[in-house]
Each structure stands twice: as structure tokens, then as C-alpha cells.
Amino acid sequence: MSKSNTAKVKEVAEHEVQRVREIAEEGARSGAYLYPLKGIYYFASHKDLYKPLLSKLAPTLGLGAGITVFMFLFTYLPQLAVMFFTSGPLAAITAALLVLSESSTLTMVLSRALLIEDSLIDTFDGTLIGKGQTMLVEKDRQVKSGAAGDAIGRLGKLMTKPFQKFTPTAIVRYFMYLPLNFIPVIGTVAFVALQGRKNGPSAHSRYFQLKGMNASQKEKFVEERKGAYTSFGVAATLLEMIPIAGIFMAYTNTCGAALWAADLEQNAGTAPALREQAKKAA
Numbered sequence: 001m002s003k004s005n006t007a008k009v010k011e012v013a014e015h016e017v018q019r020v021r022e023i024a025e026e027g028a029r030s031g032a033y034l035y036p037l038k039g040i041y042y043f044a045s046h047k048d049l050y051k052p053l054l055s056k057l058a059p060t061l062g063l064g065a066g067i068t069v070f071m072f073l074f075t076y077l078p079q080l081a082v083m084f085f086t087s088g089p090l091a092a093i094t095a096a097l098l099v100l101s102e103s104s105t106l107t108m109v110l111s112r113a114l115l116i117e118d119s120l121i122d123t124f125d126g127t128l129i130g131k132g133q134t135m136l137v138e139k140d141r142q143v144k145s146g147a148a149g150d151a152i153g154r155l156g157k158l159m160t161k162p163f164q165k166f167t168p169t170a171i172v173r174y175f176m177y178l179p180l181n182f183i184p185v186i187g188t189v190a191f192v193a194l195q196g197r198k199n200g201p202s203a204h205s206r207y208f209q210l211k212g213m214n215a216s217q218k219e220k221f222v223e224e225r226k227g228a229y230t231s232f233g234v235a236a237t238l239l240e241m242i243p244i245a246g247i248f249m250a251y252t253n254t255c256g257a258a259l260w261a262a263d264l265e266q267n268a269g270t271a272p273a274l275r276e277q278a279k280k281a282a
Contacts, residue, residue: 026227032200032260033231036239036249039256042127048150049126052119053251060115060247064107071103086183104246105195111247120254121158124206126151127258133265136210160209173198192237193230200233203257207264232260 027033043049076099083091083098112120125137129151134143142156177194180187201222208218222229236256239249 023227023230027231030225030228030231032228033235035232035256035260036235036253037256038259039252039254042259043252043255046130048152049123049255051152052122053248056116056119060111063111063115064103064247067107067110068100068103071099075099075102100243101241104241104243108240108246108250112250116250120250121206122152122155123251123254124258125155127255128262129154131259131262133262136265139210139212192234195237196234197230198233199237200229203232203236203253204261207257207261232257
């Protein structure tokens, strides 16, 4: 490789490292990575939000058990063989943990597409109602009056179709990134970061729908908050990768995403008021 090409490669690498650093710093400043944790607390303290989860718990656990058995039968030994070269004597444990993580992720991808999509919408909308964002939810579904203390009980019929449809894209992308896990530490970090970059904006798909955003508006909105969405996605991805608990984390992450959306709405409403006060003061 010539010196000029080497210099170009070095320049591109330095630029990429700088871009990643900026996104990480933006994400850290935003505090968005805390919302998945806030979602756990809020979900646990609001029993009415349990209803959507409980309605889908049995079939989702059954799907997860089937996927886990299948993965151990057909993927454990091949991955164990590879892990012997990267993890040495810890290969058996590392391979088992990797299979469990893979099973959890695949369960999430398939269950979201086939089983729990409508219940996640209910969880998101119910959380918004609980945070006083009833008018936002009413843009796309009927909301019943009364039912104090039961946000889920107030949810009526949806006015539009669900915001997501099953496509193999998520599964294909997952298997494209999967080999990164064979690279100790750095590979796993890269895998989670790539998944998080995609999962962050996806967590607000319902919010974008309620706001009536088109594709270009969503892209601009996410681009302006790239670090925040990536940090949220990384935190949410890590939680959903926890074996067995992943299904519960899907609902708490959805709750956390709705809490973030509620704060965005509140801040958007506060900003114009502050500007008006500033004008009057001037």
C-alpha cells in the first residue's frame, strides 16, 4: 500500500473514531440511557401496565423455550469449536452464554413481529396516558373517560394499523452482526453498539406515528438526537439480551421509551412558554 493510501486510511479511521466519540459524548450528556432503567421502576410500580404482558406471557415463553432448545441442539457445538480458539478453557461457558444471548435476541425479534406487537403498543400508550399525554394518544386511538388509576383500561380501538410489519430484515441484520461476538470484548461491544443504533429509533416508532411524522421528518428528528437514541438503544439492547428476563425487559423498555416521549412532549410545550415569557420581560 502506497503512503498516500495509508494516509487516507489513517485519516478515515481517525474521522470515524472522532465521530464515535462525539456520539458517545452526546449520548452521555442526554441521559437517554437512563430511560430503560426508569422504565423498569415505572412498570413495576404501575400494576395496570402488567395486563398487556400477562396476556402474551404464555405463548412468548413457549416460543422462547423452543428457540433456546433449537439453538443448543444445532448451534452450541459449532460455536464451541470456534470459542476454543478465542476463549481457551472457558470456551464451554462462553459458548453457552453466547447461545443463551442469541436465543434471547431471536425470541425478541420473532415475538415482536408475531406475538406481542399490539401489547407493546398498549404498554406505550398506557404509559403516555399515565404521564398526562392523553391528547397525544387520542390522535390515533379512542381513549375512554374514567377508569381512574387504570391507564390500560382507558385504551380503546386503534384508528390506524400497527406501525410495524414483519420483515426478515431484523433477523438478517442480526446474523450479519453475529460473527462480531467471536472477537473477544471489542467484537461484543461493536455488536451491541450496532444493535443499539438501530433499536434506539425503533423504540420510538409509535411516538413518530402519534406525531404524524413522515419518513424525512423522522430521519431529521433522529439525526438531531443521534447520540441520545444510540445510548437508549444500547441500554435497552443489553437488558433484552438477558436470558429469560428479555421478554419482561421488552415491556419495561417500551415503558421507558414512552417516558422519554412524554418528557420530550413536556419540554416541547415548555420551550415556547419560556420564549414568550422572555419576550414579555424584554
